[in-house]
Amino acid sequence: MGFGLNRLERQALLHQAIEENPFVTDEQLAAQFSVSVATIRLDRQMLAIPEARERIRRLAEGLQDSVRALEADEVVGTLSELSLNHFAVSTFTVERIHVFSRTEVARGHFLFAQINSLATALIDAKIALTARSELRFYRPVFLQDTVTAKVEVIAQRGRVSKCKAVSYVHDNLVLGGFIWMLANPLAITERFQSAAWVTLDEEDMF
Amino acid sequence: MGFGLNRLERQALLHQAIEENPFVTDEQLAAQFSVSVATIRLDRQMLAIPEARERIRRLAEGLQDSVRALEADEVVGTLSELSLNHFAVSTFTVERIHVFSRTEVARGHFLFAQINSLATALIDAKIALTARSELRFYRPVFLQDTVTAKVEVIAQRGRVSKCKAVSYVHDNLVLGGFIWMLANPLAITERFQSAAWVTLDEEDMF
DNA sequence: GTTAGTCTTAGCACCAGGTACTAAGTGCCG
DNA sequence: CGGCACTTAGTACCTGGTGCTAAGACTAAC
Missing domain, CATH: 3.10.129.10 (Hotdog Thioesterase)
Known part of the structure; x- marks a missing residue:
């Protein structure tokens, strides 16, 4: 999967892949796209996609918000x-x-x-x-x-x-x-x- | 806050505090209860409470599950x-x-x-x-x-x-x-x- | 062919927030 | 006073990153 892609193609797919599964790590992505971890990191930086831990934290905060909203309101x-x-x-x-x-x-x-x-x-x-x-x-x-x-x-x-x-x-x-x-x-x-x-x-x- | 507690009192409050705010780190808890980080870690181990990153990950996974469940079912x-x-x-x-x-x-x-x-x-x-x-x-x-x-x-x-x-x-x-x-x-x-x-x-x- | 530029990679130091373990206190109880 | 429960400090190690530099690969232009 993901061989022979140029940078732009890879970045587009990267965006998609992370959206689909926010829990994926750079290492897994590197394997998926057959590039090095460094490349994935550069891509993420260009696309302004936060690291896995941050993505997960934001997901959890969203949940927290909705639960709180239900409790508060x-x-x-x-x-x-x-x-x-x-x-x-x-x-x-x-x-x-x-x-x-x-x-x-x-x-x-x-x-x-x-x-x-x-x-x-x-x-x-x-x-x-x-x-x-x-x-x-x-x-x-x-x-x-x-x-x-x-x-x-x-x-x-x-x-x-x-x-x-x-x-x-x-x-x-x-x-x-x-x-x-x-x-x-x-x-x-x-x-x-x-x-x-x-x-x-x-x-x-x- | 949290001075002069014995171990059992502290652990009960710890459980509560983490339930209230799963995002809290051991360091913050240590400050809150005026004990060392090591103590908090031992307490968490006894109470079988996972670390902050794991707690956050589970929250986020729960969110994913519940959204899917609602849409699917x-x-x-x-x-x-x-x-x-x-x-x-x-x-x-x-x-x-x-x-x-x-x-x-x-x-x-x-x-x-x-x-x-x-x-x-x-x-x-x-x-x-x-x-x-x-x-x-x-x-x-x-x-x-x-x-x-x-x-x-x-x-x-x-x-x-x-x-x-x-x-x-x-x-x-x-x-x-x-x-x-x-x-x-x-x-x-x-x-x-x-x-x-x-x-x-x-x-x-x- | 050489050269410049883009893209990719490796390597290194550093970080937070831990785990797992050992050794050394500290305080209280009988 | 000894003994035990509890607490703490310290160390090595872990993951999943950041930020940086240097080097290599490829392409495209001259």
Whole structure:
């Protein structure tokens, strides 16, 4: 592989190879292209491609960022309005990872996740968990669409808040229904001992 | 910070510190805990914590894996049984990214995602979309728990399948309810022109 | 053919962030 | 006081690099 290439050809392929597998070392690349390690290093320098350890570190940092973003925001989508215990609005742009590759239609659970995150942020409590949901999915959402969701508290009984949820793409209703949130469930750390949670029955779900 | 600790205290905090920031080097840790680099190395060895470069590499590899998994699978969780148009079972182990960091309780939308993915896989059609859901969340699920979900077609009218959905951790009911799936929606590519989809009304939702 | 220029290579010193091991403290406990 | 757990310093070695210089190979122009 990679014999009889001139410098420009090799550099183009080099770029590609590193993109494909960022974990590859200069030594492996040298073997792959039948040149010396020194040549690979010069090529990398010309192409401004960082060394393997740096490439790996950047990958890992990207991951770190996304994990942190998820932890920090607690919201899928970007929160644009928030009035605690009243209503909240977020927008969410559908990316490649959210769609069925064949049809470019967003998977339903991402639409649910937006609503669910929004409802979690809306409840003014240290901890808020989803207790129930009733949702209708009216229209498919496509790659690149921006979905605007609004969740609104419409009733509250004890620790349970009933919220009305809707989401739109432009003026087209995408999803609508209700989601019930439970604030500060007792004894959350006593795994599956949390009686207060389990005993919520239909009566509590107004 | 970190003065006057004995070995066990220091090792516990060390574990925590590295988990929080996997990019930290032994030198930084040594400074943080006011001990020598050698001590940190011995501690890491005892705790079987790999070196910084290895930690970073694993993070980066995990990222690659997870991106691929999401693109490849189409299913959140691992499909363990599938009888098309009849029932399907999957398991899903709750990881760090799925939980609220404070409480280590899984976010509701991941539980939904498991059910939704399973229902999508279950319907024997080129394309299947979520049309409606009614779910109760009975118990919180924690980090490291393995959730087993079953979705079962209980009725079918035209292109709509009504499915019963449940998920458990061991024998504890976590989530239960119904999800309606729409098979082969017409004109899916005509964005928001898909009349057949929008005109589904309550009548169709048996 | 010679010469100039480009491209490639080898060799060397140096670096961070380690591993693996030995030897020498240090502090506390009975 | 001895003995043991713990900590530290020091050494040699490792990988996957950087940065530099000097030398060789090839080509193209004169």
